[in-house]
Amino acid sequence: MSGERLLVPVSETETLRQTVEYAVSRALEDGTGTVRFVFVHAPDAERGEVPTSELERDVDSAEELLDRAGIWAEEDAGEHEDMLTVETTQVGLNRYLFSPEDVANALDGEVLDHDLDGVILDPEYDPGIGAPLVRPLANELDTLGVPYETAPVTRQARRGPLLTRSSPLRVGSVFVLSLAFYMLLAADPFYWFEWVTGLIAATVVAVAMSRVTFSRDPTTSTIGRLLRHIVYVPYLLWEIIKANIVVSAVILHPKMPIEPRLTRVRPAVWGSLPITVLANSITLTPGTLTVRVSGDSLIVHTLVPAARDDLFDGGLERGVRYVFYGREAMAIPSPRERGDTENLQPPDDSTENTDGRKGDSQTNGNAESTGTTEANQEDDQ
Incomplete structure (x- = not known):
């Protein structure tokens, strides 16, 4: 060079x-x-x-x-x-x-x-x-x-990549969250002994974990995200229940009409934590499994067409955007509407695009991403 x-x-x-x-x-x-x-x-x-x-x-x-x-x-x-x-x-x-x-x-x-x-x-x-x-x-x-x-440096630095500087605000925030969680699990939250043990446990957790829990001091927006996360959890549970019913119906069907496919979705969320929450939410929902995070795309295995349609319609993605970015972010079009979806594993005899329609056969079962649904439609034509 x-x-x-x-x-x-x-x-x-x-x-x-x-x-x-x-x-x-x-x-x-x-x-x-x-x-x-x-x-x-x-x-x-x-x-x-x-x-x-x-x-x-x-x-x-x-x-x-x-x-x-x-x-x-x-x-x-x-x-x-x-x-x-x-x-x-x-x-x-x-x-x-x-x-x-x-x-x-x-x-x-x-x-x-x-x-x-x-x-x-x-x-x-x-x-x-x-x-x-x-x-x-x-x-x-x-x-x-x-x-x-x-660069050939003579000394490697000793780093703690997970550790950040602590502050009274971070310690206090971890303490409050830990105490609230402890009392939520307590057998009798009104018993004085539960409060004593809870205060001790919360203090230990706050001192030990304040340097790894937050990357910056919590702000009012942090409280907003926490409250929106509380709203998101029931929505996620409802999606899990619906997916359980759909997958159970498919399993109990005499012909067992499963159509496993590998798919790629490019979600409109940014940051390692939102991506992690979305990937885990997809995995928790029966019928879909996040196989890999590749760059800013998710490789997801879907078991049945209904699960694939729900993934492409972006319900969970909108929920995660709501948690981290607020109500306004929910107005972003779905992955299907943006053209940020693709089936990577079409059937052997035909290609199934993101709208579920059949097209010409491909020689390579694991097609590379075209980047847009419109490109898939052009291929069908």
Whole structure:
């Protein structure tokens, strides 16, 4: 990889300083060079509801980190400072980056748009998408054909990726929730001994779990999501009951008319927690099973056409959007209406599109995603 114009993704790690030093040395190997530092913003399920001031603080924190990396780069250039060009940018504020594939595509776009020679990766780099990133990111860069190398730092940082800073508000919130849950399960919530043991248990849980329960201090919007979640639970139970009846009827039918299919759905929810809630809700509903989360898509196995229709109509998706984003988000069209559904496993003798109609046969049973229902309809024609 040529070392003249390099892209360096940055995040708050203990190895960032050494990564910057290595990137500068690589950029100046052949004389003048450019180092472009990029901060990739992680998806935030709360972004639509947090105050604008908090969003501004996120941007300010990113700018502070980028400025720090730029200062380090100028220091490392030393007497060759006039031969080094330092650039900074932020991506992910106006689009959703969910997976290593999305992050790799964003970095590839930066490389192409600014005519860069390659990427230098911090071995501890993680923009905060909820999973260790460097190895999967490197694989995705390989797939895209983007030259990269990992900075050879001399010391690996000791990290606790699940831990965040605690605060009195987080401790208090965990304490209240734990106590409420304990008293809900108590045999006699009016007995003084239950309150004593409940207070002790809630204190222990609050002290032990406050650093892993919340990624930020709870706000009024957090309370709103909690209340909407309470409304969502009965709805989910009702969907489970309906699905149980449908699947039971199919099993008891003399011909047992099951039609198992693998399907792909691209849900209109953003953030690791909403995706997890939706995937688990689908799995809890008989007749559907979330097999894999692939990027921002769900691979779901459906047992009967009714379960597939319910999945494509997006009832559970609307419920999850209501919990995390509020009533207004329920107006988004269903996955079927958006064209974000596909049957990956059509019958052997015909192709069944997302509207349940039969079309021409395909040679490959596991069809690749067309991305839109309209594309499937064009194939049928």
